[in-house]
Amino acid sequence: MDTSAAIRKPRIAVSACLIGAEVRYNGGHKASRLCNELLSQHVDFVPVCPEVAIGLGVPRAPIRLIGDPAAPHAVGTHDPALDLSGPLRAYGQQMAADLQDISGYIFMQKSPSCGLERVKVYQANGYPAHEGGRGLYAAAFCQQRPDLPVEEEGRLCDPVLRENFITRVYAYTDWQRLLTEGLSRGALIAFHARYKYQLMANNPQQYRVLGKLLGGMTRDDDPQTLGPRYFSQLMAALRRCASRGNHSNVLLHLSGYLRNALSDEDRQEIRQLINQYHAGIVPLVVPLTLLKHHLRSHPDAYVLQQVYLQPHPESLSLRNAI
Template identity: 50%
Template structure:
């Protein structure tokens, strides 16, 4: 069994590594997600040997580029911070995701303040974060602040577990049959995010005969991860729920069909969370087993204890 390992800014786990000697402990990461993943903490600024507390670092515009300098004294730390970031990259090849500290000049993923002649503008990316995103463009990456949004949190965790499943497939040794089986399991999850991507990936696998398997696998994951990053809409989920409902049309009574259809419609209208029709569908699946439906990742994309679909 392959461990689901997630990189994380060390301050989010409560380590007192910030410039002011404090931390930014994330309750979600430490209390909920930690039950399901192995965290790999890192603070690139501590990797510079600066200690904590230390002078704050700022991103400063210099001509066409951006430099990382200390707010006191103006020491330019751009080169050493980039070197520390690059040195850390090879050890992250087996990670399934990464959670970054927002607003940090090293770890901020977006809208980091960049200082110039007219003051600070929230337009930058931390130097470590930029290195990570460039080196591993398919890796699920998110900031802890954005994880407060229920939709963004659910999407990140979904991609985290999907990418881990792909890593397991690659680690076990891919084959045409295994790629097709993987695609079959992810059918409805992918359809809820992008029906077009599901169709494109199906065509890719249908035309892989004669092509190098490694090239097909690389093209598959390069399309899968961006597709899953698209937030699934209520319309997308409703469409999938109606497809799943069709598997029970011959076994449910008229009142049961009406109840399920009503829950799906209430979800579509925003009156119920996604968990309501899903719970009934999973109940019917236990009562009327269907092997193909049981394998669908859409029904159980991550542990229920994370309670991610309660607010969708």
């Protein structure tokens, strides 16, 4: 039932300081327990430090963002004449092109090169603007790779955001595998069928939109053209975090496949646990574990292929906390 088992180990780019590399301006690091103790067992990290890559030493004088928060410049904190905006943006574009085999990226928060949001952008009066900016390397990278799952390490402390990010990483890896096997009309439809209930949990409206997109395919439609369009919309849909209500709805739908195989008591127990999950009394893993238990005894081929049942390795325990 582990639908992620057949998928290769994902490669995730990461700000090098987060995995313990001493590359920060002060010669230190920002080693992340999440990256080093949990995720490192399941993914291959690709460390990147754009500031070192463009030639800055360790230790070094710090840099900061100045000017318009929507289009800031990166300059030396002590030497504003040192403008590193061009090199950082160019390196972001270069790495976006070079790192084609990654399935996600974890950035260092608040960094003038790597921060994804709320990075301080200083004004002429010496104070930061109320509106935060984005690190220049990260902005350039993400502009070139809009479908790639990206997140800041700090936000991954939130269990819902963490589970959502890792779900998207494995979906991206799944798509990369499909591309190596070759896109076809049948392969696209089969891929979408496996993601039915994951999409229903994250974004039920987009599930219907994507179904219509594929349902309207004709023999004249080239899967090589339609496929990337479909996948961009899929990744955008999965960025929305699944609510308890949507999860509960999906669990009820899945339990419906067992209605004729289970006793009244078993059906009542499943419904009770789904209700308890919906009320926030138990985590998602509780009703899901019971549902999978019954599916082992009463297998249904269509349900067992659903990514929703195991979108990432069970040993990550991501659904124990949501």
